[in-house]
Amino acid sequence: MKIALTGNPNSGKTTLFNALTGKIEKVGNWAGVTIDKKEGAIKKSLNKTSQTMIAVDLPGAYSMSPFTSEETITNEFVNNESPNVLINIVDATNLSRSLFFTTQLLELGIPVVVALNKSDLNIKKKTIIDIQKLADELKCPVVETVSTGGSNNGLKKLIKEVGLVSESKQEAPFKPLNINMEDKESVKESDIRRYEFVNSIVAKVEIKKVRANIQTKQDMFDRILAHKWLGIPIFAAVMWMVFSLSQTYIGPLIADVLVGWIDGFYDLVEGLMGDNVSPLLSALLLDGIIGGVGALVGFLPLIMVLFFLLALLEDCGYMARVAVITDRFFKRVGLSGKSIIPMVIGLGCAIPGVMATRTIKNERQRRTTAMLTPFMPCGAKLPVVALFAGVFFNNAAWVGTMMYFLAIGIILLGAAIIVRITGEKNSRSYFIMELPEYRFPSIKRAAISMLSRAKAFIIKAGTIILLCNAIIHIMQTFNWRFEVVAENAANTSILASIASPFAILMLPLGFGVWQLAAATITGFIAKENVVGTLAVVYGITNFIDTEELVLINGATNVAGVMGLTSIAALSYLMFNLFSPPCFAAIGAMNAEMESGKWLLAGVGFQLGMGYVVAFITYQVGTLITTGVIGSGFIPGLIAVTVMIGYVLYLIKKGDIKAKTKKVIRTS
């Protein structure tokens, strides 16, 4: 039996889906998190019937007349794939808006069960809904649910009702006019009649003790958190706190313990192998595989704490406010606040972030957002940030915070450039977002989000990163004649000969050595590779507890081993963060942009942006700290001037295009 979960955005469909199936699909306390349908079998503990029930989680929709791509998915599934039962998730705190869609679903003839979700919030707001009366008015069963709740969440009753109605024929409580969908007035008239019908039901079943025009605590919070000017510094302070806790205080504390275990495992394997094993095999296993993967896994606690805190922020409703406060900046550069949603999703991983751009209707905005979303520091970039913050800046929280705000700045700059190049600087966009209720964040949901990220991180470290580290180690061990390179002739290795030409290009950025160039190149396979490759090429088994490094190369710390200044390290970090993302994310960009020209321009833009930002950071930073400009200034300046000059030329061309468009419109 196929059961479709339908409802307005942010009514709690995916949370209900997870509770019904035991899956851990991404949830968020805001609209637009689900962009594709998901399927899963309903748990045996809930389904007491003999047949298997498959739940299908659909993206949120406000009506059966689709306006966005995700609404189209819902519309097409319900109309074409004939589900046996529809569970319509209705937000109990916003009954009048939700029932508009319900009345449309009831007309399809498919049995409907209404799940009156978020009932717990209604109790807090002292709003009473007469369930029986509502069921009578809608001519379908209504079950109160709390999908975020514990054992008494109404889910058993909900599934029981689904089983009971599955064979019945649904009656429609509202008879719509015969309307011509092409005629705007006719559609409007029909919608007005439907709203009147919905409002008449709400008037009969709902008793509100708190009037809508009375200022609530929520409004009071919004006046501060989503304030035009206060909103940004508050967001900066929140992010700084998140980074302090994850990168400076709690994260490293747990990381120290984990790194101790990894080191212990390294010593155990080394001891088991003894001295009889070939040094080549022993080095490949110890330094290439265990050392490389271990160095990356050492950062796991920092990442887990960060994702836990971000999940709490998202769950309490704060991230939706961030979308609102950034909207006015986005609007000025030709994007809408809707673009911030893929970017916030991109904090976890750039791929779903880029995929989320499909909710943006405007083609230019969609492509621009897909191009700019990978600038957000995703989960894979966090170990790189943590490594450089730890090694060169004493775990300072400002490094991570600065990278986030710099990413937002680069995105705004990028959008401003693209809107001029495309000749659409006169276009205006509007963004309406339903702000979710503030709620106490769920520790359980945040923990699930954190654990699923941690699992993904470990699997990635044990697959792609492990393979890359093994290959890097082999390439570093042999030369092109497949002879083992001598200890002091590492420059003759396969890896060095491939990475060296790239290292020359990086000289004006402050890191013109093949080891760092090699790490950057492997970063295009997966950004975590930067850490893994640095561990392999420099022979560092952990970046957290670096006491043992005193023994390596006579250096006293990791910074000494790498031979970088703090400014060059910052430049290297920025280049890795703001250059093109991993190949998988580029593939996602290709799919969402649907244009080879845009993809090529996007990757070129990302590469240019990374180069320019790193060049300015290194050269200006070196001038300020030492009084002289950095190495490779002149060739770097030529390269940067050519890039900026080309962008300015494209902008000029775009401005002419915009003027022509304006003339055509006015005439």
Next chain:
Amino acid sequence: MVNLIVGAIIIAIIAGAITKIISEKKKGTKCASCPYSQGGSCSRVATPKNAEKKS
């Protein structure tokens, strides 16, 4: 003998990693192990271009 055992262990680890990557790709995950990178291709979505293709 010891070299053979260590060599076999290394090969097993690498083969395991490759198998896992292939199985993840078969599941439709765009980025190995990322729980949120599964999802349909954009061609299934009603972008204006796809709507044109359909009609």
